[in-house]
Amino acid sequence: MTKVAIMGATGYAALELIKILLRNPEVEIVALTTRSEEAPHISEIHHCLEGRLDLRCENLSPAEIAERADFVFCALPHVASMEVIPDLLADGCRVVDLSADYRLSDPAVYEQWYHHVHIDPTRLGSTVYGLPELWAEKIPGADLIANPGCYTSTAILGLAPLLANSLVEPTGIIIDAKSGVSGAGRKPKLGTLYPECNESITAYGVGTHRHTPEIEEILTTVGGADVKVTFTPHLTPMNRGILATMYPRLKEDTSLDHLKDVYRSYYEGKPFVRIIDRVPTTKDVAGTNYCDISLQSAGNQLIVFSATDNLIKGAAGVAVQNFNLMAGYPETTGLIV
Numbered sequence: 001m002t003k004v005a006i007m008g009a010t011g012y013a014a015l016e017l018i019k020i021l022l023r024n025p026e027v028e029i030v031a032l033t034t035r036s037e038e039a040p041h042i043s044e045i046h047h048c049l050e051g052r053l054d055l056r057c058e059n060l061s062p063a064e065i066a067e068r069a070d071f072v073f074c075a076l077p078h079v080a081s082m083e084v085i086p087d088l089l090a091d092g093c094r095v096v097d098l099s100a101d102y103r104l105s106d107p108a109v110y111e112q113w114y115h116h117v118h119i120d121p122t123r124l125g126s127t128v129y130g131l132p133e134l135w136a137e138k139i140p141g142a143d144l145i146a147n148p149g150c151y152t153s154t155a156i157l158g159l160a161p162l163l164a165n166s167l168v169e170p171t172g173i174i175i176d177a178k179s180g181v182s183g184a185g186r187k188p189k190l191g192t193l194y195p196e197c198n199e200s201i202t203a204y205g206v207g208t209h210r211h212t213p214e215i216e217e218i219l220t221t222v223g224g225a226d227v228k229v230t231f232t233p234h235l236t237p238m239n240r241g242i243l244a245t246m247y248p249r250l251k252e253d254t255s256l257d258h259l260k261d262v263y264r265s266y267y268e269g270k271p272f273v274r275i276i277d278r279v280p281t282t283k284d285v286a287g288t289n290y291c292d293i294s295l296q297s298a299g300n301q302l303i304v305f306s307a308t309d310n311l312i313k314g315a316a317g318v319a320v321q322n323f324n325l326m327a328g329y330p331e332t333t334g335l336i337v
């Protein structure tokens with residue numbers, strides 16, 4: 001039995017983690033955390049878990065968590081995450097961090113985009129970025145995995161084969177992305193209240209969204225050339241899902257058939273990436289760990305579409321994919337629905 005704890009259990013990503021982990025009979029969820037002192041039963045917080053998990057959410061310290069668990073999924077907001085992860089690691093836990101705290105390699109870049117000084121800077125740069133489609137071999141031996149952001153994994157998976165094969169210019173890549181409202185988490189915020197965001201689509205974080213440096217850093221590593229993107233996220237009135245529409249510039253005329261072959265070869269043996277001929281929809285990946293990618297053209301312009309469920313492939317699903325590799329379970333355990 002692998003004993004697992006989930007921090008931030010009252011949130012949206014944690015609910016998906018619980019539902020996925022309950023499908024692995026060799027995993028026991030032994031601790032769920034909240035800042036609340038009321039110790040609510042998990043089914044009072046996530047009603048759909050009624051009768052499925054008999055556990056209370058508790059305000060536990062890292063040491064108390066480590067007494068019970070071998071693995072910890074840290075589904076806390078950024079900053080809160082780096083406040084507990086050094087102690088969890090020191091107490092012997094292996095951690096998958098769903099927040100952004102360990103994704104970037106340079107503390108100065110973190111401070112610039114997150115407006116917080118990093119309190120554990122020496123781990124930046126050596127933490128494994130948990131996108132198994134890119135470097136699954138680094139994951140099994142890691143004690144700490146930085147789980148990718150939802151927009152970032154959607155965009156990176158859509159662009160990586162082009163950059164890895166030097167088929168497109170590394171700069172000036174336009175990424176126009178739309179997310180469902182659950183991407184903003186469960187905590188109420190003015191812009192995500194129903195009357196504010198229903199029947200309306202708006203861009204946000206224009207030129208300032210913190211996923212920009214993450215996309216650029218990972219794609220630079222993949223392609224070996226300095227990648228620059230224009231990334232514009234949009235909030236759309238749906239519960240879940242991300243669609244990224246991306247406009248990279250081909251270095252030379254290349255047929256779509258050849259490009260599809262490049263993608264199929266790049267993702268060969270990767271169970272959660274599907275290269276499809278039609279344009280993807282968020283509905284077709286909702287509730288799944290799939291990333292659907294489609295290549296289209298308009299005149300000479302290549303257009304890459306990539307669709308995921310922000311809570312699954314964008315958060316809890318890839319977190320469990322990483323955990324499966326770390327704990328020695330088949331990568332797909334609990335993730336085929």
Ligand SMILES: NC(=O)C1=CN([C@@H]2O[C@H](COP(=O)(O)OP(=O)(O)OC[C@H]3O[C@@H](n4cnc5c(N)ncnc54)[C@H](OP(=O)(O)O)[C@@H]3O)[C@@H](O)[C@H]2O)C=CC1
Pocket residue numbers: 007008009010011012013014033034035036074075076077078080098099100148149150182183184185186187310311314315
């Ligand atoms: N939602 C998504 O699509 C994605 C989320 N992520 C990341 O995963 C993590 C969890 O996201 P998500 O579940 O959506 O977030 P939620 O806001 O839904 O849940 C986060 C939970 O963390 C707890 N928490 C602990 N410390 C704090 C704090 N200082 N401020 C606020 N909450 C705190 C809260 O529980 P309590 O109040 O009970 O203590 C809260 O329920 C975040 O880092 C997020 O950025 C990554 C990819 C996609």
Ligand SMILES: CC(=O)N[C@@H](CCC(=O)OP(=O)(O)O)C(=O)O
Pocket residue numbers: 078098099100148149150151179180181182183184185233235
């Ligand atoms: C719709 C919405 O608000 N989405 C979130 C991204 C969610 C995500 O991936 O966040 P982390 O990088 O914090 O893990 C945002 O734009 O901040």
